[in-house]
Amino acid sequence: MRNRRILVPLEVPEEAELCPAITGLLSSMDVVLLGFCIVPKQTDPEQVREKFEEESQEKLDEMVAELERSDAKVVSRLVFTHDRMQSIDRVADEEECGVLLIPGEYESCDRILVAIQSDQDLENISSLVSDLVKDGDRTATLLYIAKDEEEAKKAQSILQDAKDMMEREGIESSSVDLRLVISDDEAKEIGEESISHDILLGIEGKPSLAKLIKGEFTIGTEKSKQTLVVIRSEEQ
C-alpha cells in the first residue's frame, strides 16, 4: 500500500490560509504543510528569510493548529527557495508523501472529479477517493477519456472495477458517478468536465495535471479554480 501522507504546499506569507472546506477534507489525515517563500534569483535566500521568516512561520503555525483541531496529524516545513517545484519535490520525497494537494480558489470541496487513464494505480486511486468521500456529503465522478470505441470497452470495466473497490470500502453507490467520454482531446474534455467540480484528482504526469487544465494551472503563480489532488508517481 502506497503512502497516504498528503503534502500541502502553500506560498507564504501571502497564500497562508486554508478554507474550512479544505480543513474539513484533511481532517483525520496525515498532512505535511509546506510553506514556501519565493526568492528572486538575484537575492540570497538568507536575505529573504531575515525579512519574512517570522511572519511566515506564524501563519504556518496557525494553520497547523487549525488542522490539528480537526484531528489531522500535521507536520510543517518552511522553505526559502528560488524554485518552488524543486522544493515541493524534495520535501515530498523527504517526508514520504504519496499525495500532493494544492488548494484552489473554490471554497467548497464536495464534488470530486477523478481522472482515470488506465488501470495503473487503480487501487490507490480508489482507496484515496474513498477516504475523501467517506465523511460528509462529498460525491465523486470517475472520468475516463477513451480514444476510440475499442478503448471504451476496456475503460467501462476499469471504471466499474474502481467503483466496486470503493463500495467495498463502504462508499454508497449513489455517491459515485461513472462517466466515459470518447475523444482524442483528453485535456479539453477533462477541462470541460472539471468546470462542474471542486476538486480534480489524478496521477502525476499521466498526462501531467498541469496540461490537463490547459495551462490554467501553474503551482503558486496562478491558482487553479479547483483544488488539485495529485497522486505522485513512484517511478522517478
Next chain:
Amino acid sequence: MDSAQSHLGRTRSELERTLSFRQALAIGVGTMVGAGIFLFPGIAGGRAGLAATLSFALGAGVALTVALPMSELATAMPRSGGGYNFVSKAMGGMVGSVVGMSLWLGLVFASAFYLAGFGHYTVALLGDIGVSLGSPPVIAVLAGLILVIVAITGTEKTGRLQDSVLVILITILLFFLADGVLESLGVIGEVRTPVEFAPNGLGPILPVTALVFTSYLGFAQIANVGGEVQDPERNLPRAMIASVVIVGILYVSTLYVTTSFFSADRLSELGETALVEVARVLLGSAGAVVISLAGLLATLSSANASILGSSRMIFALGRDGLIPKRIGEVNERFRTPHISILLAGLPVVILALIGKITVLAQAASFLHLILYGLVAFSVVVLRHRDTDWYSPRFLTPGYPLLPIIGGFSSFAVILFMEPVAIAIGIATMLASVAWYFSYERIKQGGMENEE
C-alpha cells in the same frame, strides 16, 4: 540540506539549494568571459605581442592555485560571502572586514570596467552600421543605471535570459576561434608568415599578466553563491576549477588568433575593440557585427554578475555586523536587497563615467588578489589550527606547497601593476581599516547609550 539551526540556532526553516553544477559554472564563466576575450586582446597583444598568450596562461595558473584552496574552504563553509567568510574565519574579524569591504569595492571596480567596455562596443557597433551616437562613458552610465533598476525590480525571466545569453556567446566564440586558429595555421585561407613571439621583448609579460588578471576574477563568484549550490561538496570545486580552465583556454586561443593577424603596433591602435577588427579580417563585416554583438552581451553580463556579487558581499558584511544590518534588508515588494544593490551599483555608474579601462581593471584585480592571497593562506591556517568544525570534503592537492605558491603568486602579481592602481587599492584598504575601527566604536557607543 542546510537547516538554519546549524548557524542561527533559533529557527527551523530551510534554504533550498537550487543552483545546479551547470548554473554554478555559468556564473563563473559568465562573470569572467567579458573581459579576457572582448576587452584585453588589443591592449595586451599591443604590449606583449604573441607573448601575451603566456601572460594569460600565467594568469590562469595563478587563478588555479587559488581556486583549489578556495574549493577546499568552500566545501567546509558553503554559504554566501564566499572568500570573505573564509578569511574572516581563519584570520579574524579585522582582516575579514578589510577583505570584505575591499571585495565589495573590487567588484565595483570590475563592474565599472566591464561597463566601460560595453560603452566601447556599443560605439563600435553603431559606427559599423553608420550611426554615431553618444560617447562610450555616457553609454556605460546608462547601461549601469538600467542594470541597477533591473536588479532591483527584475523577475525570474531576467535570470533565464542570462543563461541563454551565455550559451549564444560561447557558441559564437567557439566558431570564431576555430576559424581563427585554422586560418592562422594556414589550414584555410592563405599561408601566413609567422609573427614574432615577443616584439617588445619578454619584459611586458608579467606586467600584462597583472593587467589582464581581471579576466580571472569570476571563479570566486561561485564561492560567493556557495549557499545556493546543490551538492556543494561536489559541485563547488568542480565548477570553480572548470570555470578557470575553460576561460583560460578561451583566452589563450583568443590572444593567439588576435596576435596572429595583427602586429603589436596595430593592436595598440585598435585598443578595446581589436577583436572586432580580427573578425572583420576573418569573416567580413558580418563577422564584425556578430562579434560586436557578442562583446555587448559579454561585457553586460559580466557587469551584471559583478553588481549582484557585490550586493551579496554587502549583505554578508551586514549579517556579520561589520556595517549596519539594515543595508542588507530586502524590499518588501520585490524581495531584492535594494539598498545593497544601490550601494553596489551607484559607485559603478560613477566610475564608469571616468572610463579609464586599464586603471579600473587593475584596481579591481588588486583588491581581489589581496583576498586570493589571504584565501590561499587561510587553508594553511585552518588546517594547522585543526578546529572541530573545519572538515572540508575537498582537499587541496599538493598541500601545503600549492596554497603557499598560490598565496605568494597572488601577492606577486600585484607588484607588476601600475603605481596608480596600487595607490587606489591601498587607499581602499586603508579606508576599510578606518571604517572597521570607527564602526566598532559607533556600535560600542550605541550600546552604552542603550544601557
